[in-house]
Amino acid sequence: MIWKKTITGGLFIGATAFSAILIIAVIIILLVVIIIGGKETFSWEFLTSFPTDGMMKGGIFPAIYGTVLLVLIMSVAAVPFGTITAIYLTEYAHEKSILAQTIRFAVRTLATVPSIIFGLFGLGFFIKFVGSGMDDAFLGGQLKWGQPNILWASLTMALLTLPVVIVSVEEAIRTVPRELREASLALGATKWETIKRIVIPGSRSGIMTGTILAVSRGAGEVAPILFTGAAYYLATLPTSLSDQFMNLGYHIYIMATQSANVDQTMPIQFATTMVLLLLTFTLNLTAVIIRARLRRKTK
């Protein structure tokens, strides 16, 4: 009987080790394939020049530029809004109040909504409702805001990443010890002064990581910007909020499906994927480092 047990035990250990190794293997294979496929094309010039020859050659600078701009505008919208929501939830709302529970439910639901739905929502709400409304009200119906652009795409993306910001900031606010709030209040500070001088500075790490995680998510998502502002190809960089933009993720999709010769653009696809991966990896790594460092500091 004992040998039987030893065998089942051994099999189980083997199975868990295999699953664990499989995951590592997937990542390594993924990286190796991408690097081999893209390394020829990847160069400084590739990063800094426009696509040429009907996107069969050249670089991806407008896509990088558009992606960076997208996540910047997105952060400007999502971070303050998310932080304020988190502050309200943790500091002002009663834990069991209907409003607080509704907000929490909404945040959780928002986090599970498929990203394409955000794209459709952005199209319906920002472009058709807000944008067209603005055109009708201020421009006499002349088409300017009622069409896809970087502003609507960024705001749509902001909605998608809002839960990430809210959850990170909330978590950070909760780690600010009650003793510190009490100390501040006992010195005659108002609740708002305590939040401003003690709670928010104490939650910096959370706000920072929330922002970076949101940015990294926003940089990688394509579905929300499909209908709301991403362009197939643009000869110029966006200069106004009402301009369309190119985007790394969308660029990969275009190259892989819409290109005149998919096989010929393969190296560009690999190199673009490399850039996108590099970007999101770096962002995530920065988030991890900042979080670790600030946690150490607060200890």
Added chain:
Amino acid sequence: MKEIKIKTRDLSLYYGAKMALNSISLDIPEKEVTAFIGPSGCGKSTFLRTLNRMNDLIPSVRITGEVLVDSLNIYDKQIDVVNLRKKVGMVFQKSNPFAKSIFENVAYGPRINGINKKTTLEEIVEKSLKKAFIWEEVKDRLHDSAMGLSGGQQQRMCIARTLAVEPEIILMDEPASALDPISTAKIEELIFELKKNYTIVIVTHNMQQAARVSDLTAFFYLGELIEFGKTKKIFTTPDKKHTEEYITGRFG
């Protein structure tokens, strides 16, 4: 007899439906040290926290009766709780420095009161740290993090931080319970010095400490005020049997 600084009348406090303080009436005289003693959970800390309305922060707390500070009922709707807390400072059991420099910790209170002039702040910080007997130890590293101080130093810095707001009353919630004997002695010495100018109310677990530092002692048990009087009398010839039993260590 000195003037009465704090007066409570039939003060009861409930956590939800549970009564934590039962009809406490007590007079705390000005510029003396009043100690609250009693076993854990007897309500002495809760009572202390009603005196600067720190219990307001707990949603389920309900209070009946009156607390008069300088003859004003602090639970009156017209009382500004922020001003009250400036007048009634508090030092906590666990030293709770902000993750800022020593200077910024002490300057915190004055800053929220709108004092931003550097020279004025420097004066206040120096004066407060001197009053808390910690100036000599920290004067060369005012801009270092307060987290680098020892436990006892942190606690004296927290006292300095309280003093910087210029309160009239200082509530101390077991201020030395987490400290070593030498740091404790320093805090006690400090209390002795501070009572010349401040009314001090201290909660302590340590009976010897109550006997050493206080002029008056109140003994609490199960949310009731059992006995209140001159410390000397409470510790030598208490009126109530309960008090005697607690002080002599027969229960606690």
